[in-house]
Amino acid sequence: MRFGGRESTPQNFRKIQNPKSKIEMTKIIFDTDPGGDDAFALLWLQSLAKQGKAELIAVTTAEGNINSKSTFINASKVLSLGGFEQVELGRGVTVKNPQAADAAHIHGMDGMGNISNNLPAAKHDFEKAVYSDDLIIDKLNAYPGEVSILAVGPLTNLAAAETKSPGILEKAKEIVIMGGAFKVPGNVTTHAEFNIFYNPEAAEKVFSSCNNLVILPLDITEKLLFTPEMAEDIMSSSQNHLTQFISDLCDFMTEANLRYRQTRGFKGFLVHDGAAVAYLFYPETLLFCRAKVDVETQGKHTLGKTFFDERFIAKKDANSWVALEVDKEGLLASLLEDIKFLCMD
Numbered sequence: 595m596r597f598g599g600r601e602s603t604p605q606n607f608r609k610i611q612n613p614k615s616k617i618e619m620t621k622i623i624f625d626t627d628p629g630g631d632d633a634f635a636l637l638w639l640q641s642l643a644k645q646g647k648a649e650l651i652a653v654t655t656a657e658g659n660i661n662s663k664s665t666f667i668n669a670s671k672v673l674s675l676g677g678f679e680q681v682e683l684g685r686g687v688t689v690k691n692p693q694a695a696d697a698a699h700i701h702g703m704d705g706m707g708n709i710s711n712n713l714p715a716a717k718h719d720f721e722k723a724v725y726s727d728d729l730i731i732d733k734l735n736a737y738p739g740e741v742s743i744l745a746v747g748p749l750t751n752l753a754a755a756e757t758k759s760p761g762i763l764e765k766a767k768e769i770v771i772m773g774g775a776f777k778v779p780g781n782v783t784t785h786a787e788f789n790i791f792y793n794p795e796a797a798e799k800v801f802s803s804c805n806n807l808v809i810l811p812l813d814i815t816e817k818l819l820f821t822p823e824m825a826e827d828i829m830s831s832s833q834n835h836l837t838q839f840i841s842d843l844c845d846f847m848t849e850a851n852l853r854y855r856q857t858r859g860f861k862g863f864l865v866h867d868g869a870a871v872a873y874l875f876y877p878e879t880l881l882f883c884r885a886k887v888d889v890e891t892q893g894k895h896t897l898g899k900t901f902f903d904e905r906f907i908a909k910k911d912a913n914s915w916v917a918l919e920v921d922k923e924g925l926l927a928s929l930l931e932d933i934k935f936l937c938m939d
């Protein structure tokens with residue numbers, strides 16, 4: 595198989611290289627529910643911002659892996675850790691009837707591997723913070739067509755923004771979503787992936803509101819194993835609060851991922867959310883197909899299942915680029931080098 599080529603093109607799909615060909619200074623809203631792998635993705639983004647490749651214009655936290663107050667505090671602490679505490683932070687819109695329980699068993703009772711007390715104090719005030727949907731609306735109105743939203747939690751904030759201000763999501767340059775499972779089983783139910791299952795109505799709202807979606811599903815993110823050896827490699831490059839945090843979080847997540855059978859017995863943990871960052875900055879590591887993605891919101895057994903029509907017919911209502919293959923070595927090598935850069939004293 596060749597990335598960017600057509601040698602492995604399946605019969606009924608025209609796989610293409612990621613349409614982005616050059617790296618530019620990208621304005622980013624990071625919508626997230628930290629969450630261990632969210633924290634890694636946020637550190638990666640901060641490294642890219644430190645390198646002058648990304649402009650992080652807001653972080654909008656979401657309820658999901660843990661409650662909205664904890665995801666807000668965690669994001670604030672991780673921003674302080676990486677040196678980006680000045681970035682605006684939104685508090686998550688509450689979900690009335692989430693389909694899933696939180697994921698504290700995977701991410702720790704605090705959502706941060708039970709080590710959030712070792713982090714710098716949160717610099718943002720939850721009580722005074724603007725809601726994430728309002729922040730998304732403000733930023734998209736301020737920079738129409740310029741902002742990439744990286745959404746790596748349940749899609750509640752994005753759906754709420756679209757409900758309040760119909761058409762707003764079309765003002766994003768693109769919406770890059772970690773979520774869904776297409777040709778592999780789900781990770782919460784047989785069919786559904788966590789971010790989509792937590793709030794399927796929100797996912798449906800987003801999928802039906804725009805055609806500028808990029809989707810990084812479990813099909814590729816379950817291949818992204820961050821290993822204890824990688825954490826050791828980072829530790830050997832510099833030793834400070836940041837590398838210690840990475841190492842401790844890796845230890846917790848590795849144990850939890852093994853206990854809950856996330857990694858097929860391999861030692862390490864899945865950095866699902868990093869795939870969204872990779873799409874923007876290392877697009878050569880991913881292969882996509884164009885599709886009209888939809889989500890099941892009614893099914894007794896299939897609630898939260900994402901799917902697309904695989905028949906050999908014109909994709910006239912396509913809304914998404916869906917990643918179905920990944921160069922995992924290339925992606926993880928880039929993650930490692932960028933995290934080391936952030937950790938340098």
Ligand code: BDR
Pocket residue numbers: 629630631632659697700746747772781787788789866867
């Ligand atoms: C997704 O679910 C969450 O637990 C992770 O942070 C990731 O965004 C993977 O299914």
Ligand code: CA
Pocket residue numbers: 626627628629631632659746747867
């Ligand atoms: Ca997440």
